[in-house]
Amino acid sequence: MTPKFGVTAIGNAIVDILAPATEEFIAGQVQFGMRPNSMALITAERANELYSLIGPAIEASGGSAGNTMACFASFGGNGAYIGKVANDKFGDVFAHDTRAIGVHFESPPLVGGKPTAQCIILVTPDAHRTMNTYLGASTQINEDDVKEDLIANAQVTYLEGYLFDEPKAKAAFFRAADLVKKHNRKLSLTLSDPFCVVRYRDEFKSLVENHVDILFANEEELKELTQISNTDEAIKSIRGVCDIIVVTLGDKGSAIITPDKTIRVAPIMPKQLVDTTGAGDAYAAGFLFGLTEGKDLAECGRLGSLAASEVISHMGPRPLVSLKTLL
Amino acid sequence: MTPKFGVTAIGNAIVDILAPATEEFIAGQVQFGMRPNSMALITAERANELYSLIGPAIEASGGSAGNTMACFASFGGNGAYIGKVANDKFGDVFAHDTRAIGVHFESPPLVGGKPTAQCIILVTPDAHRTMNTYLGASTQINEDDVKEDLIANAQVTYLEGYLFDEPKAKAAFFRAADLVKKHNRKLSLTLSDPFCVVRYRDEFKSLVENHVDILFANEEELKELTQISNTDEAIKSIRGVCDIIVVTLGDKGSAIITPDKTIRVAPIMPKQLVDTTGAGDAYAAGFLFGLTEGKDLAECGRLGSLAASEVISHMGPRPLVSLKTLL
Numbered sequence: 308m309t310p311k312f313g314v315t316a317i318g319n320a321i322v323d324i325l326a327p328a329t330e331e332f333i334a335g336q337v338q339f340g341m342r343p344n345s346m347a348l349i350t351a352e353r354a355n356e357l358y359s360l361i362g363p364a365i366e367a368s369g370g371s372a373g374n375t376m377a378c379f380a381s382f383g384g385n386g387a388y389i390g391k392v393a394n395d396k397f398g399d400v401f402a403h404d405t406r407a408i409g410v411h412f413e414s415p416p417l418v419g420g421k422p423t424a425q426c427i428i429l430v431t432p433d434a435h436r437t438m439n440t441y442l443g444a445s446t447q448i449n450e451d452d453v454k455e456d457l458i459a460n461a462q463v464t465y466l467e468g469y470l471f472d473e474p475k476a477k478a479a480f481f482r483a484a485d486l487v488k489k490h491n492r493k494l495s496l497t498l499s500d501p502f503c504v505v506r507y508r509d510e511f512k513s514l515v516e517n518h519v520d521i522l523f524a525n526e527e528e529l530k531e532l533t534q535i536s537n538t539d540e541a542i543k544s545i546r547g548v549c550d551i552i553v554v555t556l557g558d559k560g561s562a563i564i565t566p567d568k569t570i571r572v573a574p575i576m577p578k579q580l581v582d583t584t585g586a587g588d589a590y591a592a593g594f595l596f597g598l599t600e601g602k603d604l605a606e607c608g609r610l611g612s613l614a615a616s617e618v619i620s621h622m623g624p625r626p627l628v629s630l631k632t633l634l
Numbered sequence: 635m636t637p638k639f640g641v642t643a644i645g646n647a648i649v650d651i652l653a654p655a656t657e658e659f660i661a662g663q664v665q666f667g668m669r670p671n672s673m674a675l676i677t678a679e680r681a682n683e684l685y686s687l688i689g690p691a692i693e694a695s696g697g698s699a700g701n702t703m704a705c706f707a708s709f710g711g712n713g714a715y716i717g718k719v720a721n722d723k724f725g726d727v728f729a730h731d732t733r734a735i736g737v738h739f740e741s742p743p744l745v746g747g748k749p750t751a752q753c754i755i756l757v758t759p760d761a762h763r764t765m766n767t768y769l770g771a772s773t774q775i776n777e778d779d780v781k782e783d784l785i786a787n788a789q790v791t792y793l794e795g796y797l798f799d800e801p802k803a804k805a806a807f808f809r810a811a812d813l814v815k816k817h818n819r820k821l822s823l824t825l826s827d828p829f830c831v832v833r834y835r836d837e838f839k840s841l842v843e844n845h846v847d848i849l850f851a852n853e854e855e856l857k858e859l860t861q862i863s864n865t866d867e868a869i870k871s872i873r874g875v876c877d878i879i880v881v882t883l884g885d886k887g888s889a890i891i892t893p894d895k896t897i898r899v900a901p902i903m904p905k906q907l908v909d910t911t912g913a914g915d916a917y918a919a920g921f922l923f924g925l926t927e928g929k930d931l932a933e934c935g936r937l938g939s940l941a942a943s944e945v946i947s948h949m950g951p952r953p954l955v956s957l958k959t960l961l
Contacts, residue, residue, distance in 0.1 A: 326734075327954060327955065358730060359730075361734065362734045362735060363695065363704060363730075363731040363732075363734045363735045363952060364727075364730070364731060364734075365692055365693065365694040365950055366692065366693035366694070366727065367692040367693070368690065377690060395723065396722065396723035396724060397723060400691075400693065403685060403686075403690075403691070404690040404691060405690075407653075407688065407689045407690045407691075408689060408690045578906065579905065579906070581948075621908075621948060621949065622948065622949075622950075622954060623692055623949075625690060627654060627949060628654065
């Protein structure tokens, strides 16, 4: 019997605050820990300070795996999400947006603790995004939130590397990996961010070698994981470590690496390039939708490119049109 | 001496919740009071119910006059805004977005009362918007919020017709009109919405005849005000009632009507038409920016078209790029 869910994802439940910014502004914030084109973790105080410095913004539900599930559902996939919001306005927004697109989401909100996580995302004129995350309530996700039936009834369980940043979330992560094994399902991991890989390289390596069936990484993350600076060499070194390794290559498309072959996937150019926030998340959604629908790998890659193309054509990390209608 | 502010605006301070929707969905909601392509006032309960029915959304600061001031500041204008938010998350968002773009905003938030106003905006594939407003804290704006110096030191005081929907806000409106007269400044009014005109036709007519120097209306609002269904006839009937009457005509551009002439202004087509929310607000901003900078009326109209063109090219009612750089 086909499991009820194509994908169950676990991630940090975050509302994004997206604002245009200049490269000069970002350069001036590096001394305070900002990481151009990447993600930095920040405190509540720093979040308030940074918010007071940025220009007008828009708010949109985000979070890496949350974005992936929104795209997955937008393709018509049946998915579930596990993550922790607070019982506050942004928590309501995240829960609404997740459920409204048809993703099963039942994780109870945190009461009386930290507020819902937020990510201040600065988008430069070249459409690149620089992320600053206050994890708030999202770190209070725990093993109890990882309901066995959600994992048992999913073809693929998808985890974001960002979960490693907090002990409780990491415990939830490992519980999910154990349940995947118990129920003989597939485990998928995205490496999330090059700095995240640096923080947890050995653990990620062990995970990838021993547990992960489908790995997503971009070029920088792959180089950090393998510690090989040449992309082709890095790909050669990782081939066969998992069944499927997908390396996204920005405007050069992507490469799907199996034990015995490499499939190159062309990018799909958007009508206009506005904001790359969520591009990798959307790609993973398209790929996993194809995979759970029994498509061949080249088609999975094409669906990934299609989803990414929609998401980068406007501000915000989730699709504004039904991805199903783009098929 | 030139006053410190080009424009001081008073309006309902609202955070928008924008979601794509089908025409069928909207048609199905008309029985609950929804007004296709227009604005309906809703209760807190109805707002919650409607929110549970709509798809994934994005949040952005809005409010008619608030949008106008954001665009005015984006052109480089020095402006002030008077409006009431609550001390909650959406209140923080509205205050941030208003101040971050350089608009003077000091109205104290409401404590312990209703939440910040929100408007659930449904955007159909033809880019039209259907608005559903829960006024919340915004109705608690009062005469004390209308600081005399903000009116005395502004070339133009700009009021939105929506203020008439609540007695306290209406009192604030009339106090502003009195102060404009006292300090010999200009008063500008936007009629806001055809249903708003129907609700307060006689009062608006009296205001326009006796107090307003610069009037903004779209075709439907003009027809409702004059009760003449032919646009040319309606224009003829209103000519000279105010010094400047600007009628926006959607994709046909706009017409500027003075006692002795009519200036036709061509529309500026956006790269892509996505969401018309805020088009009229942006037009008023460009027009008033030109006027307060001493431009001729045709140029004022062109600036209005330019601002509207940017705002309708993406989801959300406020510019995502600096309007100054578009000049």
